Amino acid sequence: MRAIGSHSPVTRFSDPISLKQALRGLCISQAAEVAALKRLSMPPSASPRMSEKLYRSVVVEGGESRTEVSGNSSRFVQDSTTNSSCSSPNYIVEPNVKPVECKSSDSGLSLVESSESVVVADKESSPACNVITHASEAKQNFEVSALPRQNSHGDDVISKPDKKISAPIKVPKLRRKSKIQTASSSSAVKSNTDSKPTRVASRTIKPVIRNKNLVIRKPKKIPESTDANNLKKSGQMICQKCQCSLTVTSKDSPATVTTTEASDECRTKKPDSIPIGWENKGTHVKTIVNLKSTEKGDISQSSKSSICDFSSSTTTSLSEDSSLSGSTCGSKPHMSKDTRWGAINCVRKQYGFVGLNHFNLLKKLGSGDIGTVYLAELVGTNCPFAIKVMDNEFLGRRKKMPRAHTEREILRMLDHPFLPTLYAQFTSDNLSCLVMEFCPGGDLHVLRQKQLARCFPEQAARFYVAEVLLALEYLHMLGIVYRDLKPENILVREDGHIMLTDFDLSLRCTVNPMLVKSSSLGKWDPPRVSGPCAGSNCIDPFCNGPSCQVSCFAPSRAKKLKAEAAAKAKARSLPQLVAEPTEARSNSFVGTHEYLAPEIIKGEGHGSAVDWWTLGVFLYELLYGRTPFKGAENEETLANVVCRGLKFPEGPIVSFEARDLMRGLLVKEPENRLGVETGAAEIKRHPFFEGLNWALIRCAVPPQIPEVCDVVNSNVVSLEGKGEGFMECSVDGEHLEFELF
Numbered sequence: 146m147r148a149i150g151s152h153s154p155v156t157r158f159s160d161p162i163s164l165k166q167a168l169r170g171l172c173i174s175q176a177a178e179v180a181a182l183k184r185l186s187m188p189p190s191a192s193p194r195m196s197e198k199l200y201r202s203v204v205v206e207g208g209e210s211r212t213e214v215s216g217n218s219s220r221f222v223q224d225s226t227t228n229s230s231c232s233s234p235n236y237i238v239e240p241n242v243k244p245v246e247c248k249s250s251d252s253g254l255s256l257v258e259s260s261e262s263v264v265v266a267d268k269e270s271s272p273a274c275n276v277i278t279h280a281s282e283a284k285q286n287f288e289v290s291a292l293p294r295q296n297s298h299g300d301d302v303i304s305k306p307d308k309k310i311s312a313p314i315k316v317p318k319l320r321r322k323s324k325i326q327t328a329s330s331s332s333a334v335k336s337n338t339d340s341k342p343t344r345v346a347s348r349t350i351k352p353v354i355r356n357k358n359l360v361i362r363k364p365k366k367i368p369e370s371t372d373a374n375n376l377k378k379s380g381q382m383i384c385q386k387c388q389c390s391l392t393v394t395s396k397d398s399p400a401t402v403t404t405t406e407a408s409d410e411c412r413t414k415k416p417d418s419i420p421i422g423w424e425n426k427g428t429h430v431k432t433i434v435n436l437k438s439t440e441k442g443d444i445s446q447s448s449k450s451s452i453c454d455f456s457s458s459t460t461t462s463l464s465e466d467s468s469l470s471g472s473t474c475g476s477k478p479h480m481s482k483d484t485r486w487g488a489i490n491c492v493r494k495q496y497g498f499v500g501l502n503h504f505n506l507l508k509k510l511g512s513g514d515i516g517t518v519y520l521a522e523l524v525g526t527n528c529p530f531a532i533k534v535m536d537n538e539f540l541g542r543r544k545k546m547p548r549a550h551t552e553r554e555i556l557r558m559l560d561h562p563f564l565p566t567l568y569a570q571f572t573s574d575n576l577s578c579l580v581m582e583f584c585p586g587g588d589l590h591v592l593r594q595k596q597l598a599r600c601f602p603e604q605a606a607r608f609y610v611a612e613v614l615l616a617l618e619y620l621h622m623l624g625i626v627y628r629d630l631k632p633e634n635i636l637v638r639e640d641g642h643i644m645l646t647d648f649d650l651s652l653r654c655t656v657n658p659m660l661v662k663s664s665s666l667g668k669w670d671p672p673r674v675s676g677p678c679a680g681s682n683c684i685d686p687f688c689n690g691p692s693c694q695v696s697c698f699a700p701s702r703a704k705k706l707k708a709e710a711a712a713k714a715k716a717r718s719l720p721q722l723v724a725e726p727t728e729a730r731s732n733s734f735v736g737t738h739e740y741l742a743p744e745i746i747k748g749e750g751h752g753s754a755v756d757w758w759t760l761g762v763f764l765y766e767l768l769y770g771r772t773p774f775k776g777a778e779n780e781e782t783l784a785n786v787v788c789r790g791l792k793f794p795e796g797p798i799v800s801f802e803a804r805d806l807m808r809g810l811l812v813k814e815p816e817n818r819l820g821v822e823t824g825a826a827e828i829k830r831h832p833f834f835e836g837l838n839w840a841l842i843r844c845a846v847p848p849q850i851p852e853v854c855d856v857v858n859s860n861v862v863s864l865e866g867k868g869e870g871f872m873e874c875s876v877d878g879e880h881l882e883f884e885l886f
């Protein structure tokens with residue numbers, strides 16, 4: 146890998162320069178422009194890879210350029226040479242796991258290249274010189290002439306570009322995952338085939354289809370004479386602080402977002418203290434994101450569709466321009482040391498609000514029924530977030546507003562290590578955005594398919610089920626019946642722990658904590674074990690109690706453990722508080738076919754026990770690689786759920802405890818189902834979890850820790866000269882196509 150940085154000053158657009166000169170100056174936008182001009186004047190027989198050769202001759206051999214070769218596996222690179230404005234670590238990742246390095250130069254632009262990838266860093270427009278920003282700006286720079294135009298009032302308007310360079314991102318999908326929404330009282334089922342992003346797509350050359358791509362426009366400053374009033378036209382939000390604009394267009398797609406980053410006033414105003422490399426140097430980015438982009442399946446498409454029939458729901462509108470402003474980690478104590486909270490709160494403190502213009506949208510992560518989720522970076526920080534963008538008009542038209550409302554309200558309540566944190570929310574007439582923690586590990590559906598035989602080993606399954614169980618327990622205590630448990634809704638955090646997402650189908654109900662007698666617990670009170678882990682103090686989630694041969698604690702602690710075990714035994718004999726909505730009832734027909742509980746299908750009314758049914762299906766799928774009642778068609782699946790007995794495949798071999806737990810959870814009559822009496826506490830005592838330290842599970846080492854860099858990797862752009870008037874910019878796993886003319 147070679148990393149080349151240049152200290153050459155940036156050449157202005159008006160300068161008559163060659164492609165080579167432009168590249169030597171490392172001004173990619175100019176290079177693209179010149180390449181376009183060259184192509185226009187080039188005979189048809191000209192070499193299609195000319196620009197690549199030129200590029201390489203400049204980047205690799207260029208005398209002014211500095212070449213660096215570094216190791217071979219680093220995916221995060223921290224640039225210690227950056228100045229104060231670039232003091233934050235730089236995420237640099239390249240598609241083929243080759244190291245790349247970002248170098249900042251005083252003169253403005255840096256370019257890093259490997260054999261496969263190139264990163265362009267523009268200090269002028271990249272406040273913190275991190276590559277997430279760079280990548281998006283690199284994309285911006287390719288858009289040479291589709292610049293925002295001004296109307297007769299001198300206002301920025303989003304113009305429809307002519308034949309310009311654009312950067313369509315194709316997001317291949319790994320599977321279908323959709324929800325079926327029935328009419329308010331109908332049984333009709335409508336399927337949606339949205340899906341999630343995944344793997345490598347072939348590099349094809351396609352004409353630009355503007356409304357299917359993410360296009361990040363070239364930075365341009367708002368004229369100082371901009372009249373804020375003139376911006377207040379249809380589809381535009383005006384920043385109350387600085388009068389910068391956020392343009393929203395919405396037609397058939399769930400949401401089309403055009404953001405205009407902070408105006409000069411906002412841009413020059415520096416937050417008092419942003420902990421993570423905040424530096425705003427006047428970037429003005431226009432981003433057009435169309436949520437309607439198509440995705441193609443690669444492998445492992447999920448056919449599981451969620452069903453939603455809120456027959457009793459009333460439509461509610463999202464509140465105007467609300468945010469979590471003023472909210473501190475006082476209401477979310479788990480967030481007190483979270484750097485993302487710090488960064489968001491600094492923006493909030495500085496600007497009085499958090500809005501879409503404080504983020505760089507980098508990549509579409511996936512689409513759901515009610516919106517699309519983007520990877521975004523808080524401008525000037527290295528903080529990635531996931532932003533769910535929902536078009537209120539679309540939601541209203543499709544009668545999905547209640548679902549969006551439910552999800553937002555639930556997210557606001559959450560403060561749990563295995564549930565998403567809502568860092569900010571902002572809404573307007575047209576758009577509602579939820580800013581959440583970004584999970585780089587994908588979801589458990591994808592992760593499972595990467596396992597041998599597409600099944601998780603039992604210990605891994607135990608870990609995930611345990612964390613999900615804790616999340617469900619917490620939700621129940623808040624009066625939330627989740628109702629849509631499935632591997633697709635369980636994301637893997639950076640640290641390998643899980644995050645249960647997607648609350649739009651959840652049921653909110655009141656909880657009446659009650660005391661129950663310990664005698665009612667006897668049925669599932671597990672036999673105690675005598676091994677070193679008998680006290681359930683082992684923090685190793687894979688420790689299996691008696692089978693754990695090595696003591697997890699020093700002998701000196703044996704006495705203490707014994708005392709703790711005695712205390713626990715005593716606690717088990719005490720009356721127990723149940724704070725879960727075991728009595729809640731709903732008649733909505735919601736969930737996912739293969740995960741639907743029998744009582745939902747039969748329309749008998751359901752409560753929190755449906756979550757324990759789905760937990761059983763979930764464990765089954767993790768262990769066996771398929772769900773227990775799946776039929777050829779959805780109808781057959783539903784019939785199987787109601788009528789067919791539970792069977793376990795011969796392979797893979799699954800322990801008696803695991804099968805016993807599934808048997809307990811997959812009892813068709815909810816009143817006899819494990820967990821129905823006292824909730825999660827009952828399930829936690831099942832022998833399958835023997836030896837698991839529930840209190841410390843979040844400190845345990847997860848079965849798998851995702852390669853975080855894969856996420857950032859997608860933003861490293863490599864250039865390849867392509868013939869036929871295209872220059873392709875590959876983005877790991879996806880591909881961008883830049884039409885030169």
Ligand SMILES: Nc1ncnc2c1ncn2[C@@H]1O[C@H](COP(=O)(O)OP(=O)(O)OP(=O)(O)O)[C@@H](O)[C@H]1O
Binds near residue numbers: 582
């Ligand atoms: N916090 C996150 N971090 C990383 N990826 C996320 C995050 N939230 C969502 N995603 C991705 O975005 C996709 C779309 O999420 P979203 O919740 O909008 O749709 P969904 O899961 O299909 O649910 P629904 O249809 O109910 O909206 C998800 O499937 C997931 O792959």
